[in-house]
Amino acid sequence: MASEVASLAALRAENTVLQQQIGALRQQREAQRLATSVASLNTVFLQSVCDTLPYAIYWKDRDLVYQGCNQRFAADLGLATPALVVGKTDDALPWQPGEATRFAAIDRAMILSGQDAPSDEHVVYPDGSEEWFETFKAPLRDPQGDIIGVLGTYMNVTQRKRAEQTIQRQAGVLADISTPLLPIADGLIVMPLIGDIDAQRADQMIAVLLNGINEHRARVAIVDITGVKIVDTHVASMLVRAAQAVALLGAQVVLTGIRPEIAQSLVQLGAQLSSMITHSSLQRGIAYALASRRS
Structure with a gap:
């Protein structure tokens, strides 16, 4: 009888261990299932992100x-x-x-x-x-x-x-329009400037002017600033640089469109315009240039 009781107790203990093992295996399997599910969801989510x-x-x-x-x-x-x-x-x-x-x-x-x-x-x-x-x-x-x-x-x-190439082409066209160069007589060119002049446009204006003098063999270049609303230190410096560069090519700059307020601004700014001939209007500048060409 005692042996039967001991055997039954052993079976119960073994059954308890087995139940615990089964429970642990079930928990492990559930954890694996959840991990697989999460991994699958993460994969789907990451793929969705990549596709978006x-x-x-x-x-x-x-x-x-x-x-x-x-x-x-x-x-x-x-x-x-x-x-x-x-x-x-x-x-x-x-x-x-x-x-x-x-x-x-x-x-x-x-x-x-x-x-x-x-x-x-x-x-x-x-x-x-x-x-x-x-x-x-x-x-x-x-x-x-x-x-x-x-x-x-x-x-x-x-x-x-x-689109960038189109913008660049359009900018080039606008730049050509904003700095036109007009040959009006043998050895005489005119550059009428309109609007604001920033650093980029100033450099372009000087380059166009120098190329025009060389191409047309000009001896006189008239720069008309009638359409330039604001003449500040930057614009005055650009005009001086243009005159100096033109002189190196053996030509002369005639500056026209000098209104009273612009003349006063240039004096106050201390602009060194001694290398340029100045006139109040484009017509006067052209008349001067044509007369000097005949003399």
């Missing part, structure tokens, strides 16, 4: 095998989903001829150097079309700091570049 960004994003391992990318990167390759990129190298993807080799060389060099590689790329395609990209590549590192792969992003900025 305006950049194409991708990452590779040290062997330059793609481990992931966002939807924009896959679409640029003409592929439906990122899954069609994962597991491939650039050689297996539909890049333009020579691009796969170039990408691999850049990636390997970056892995060796451990340095980020930002760049602007201008790509001309076989059909003559062209695009511009802002790219950024960086080495991927593990928690110990060892390089385990490559992260890359790029954005197509072709529309912005073309």
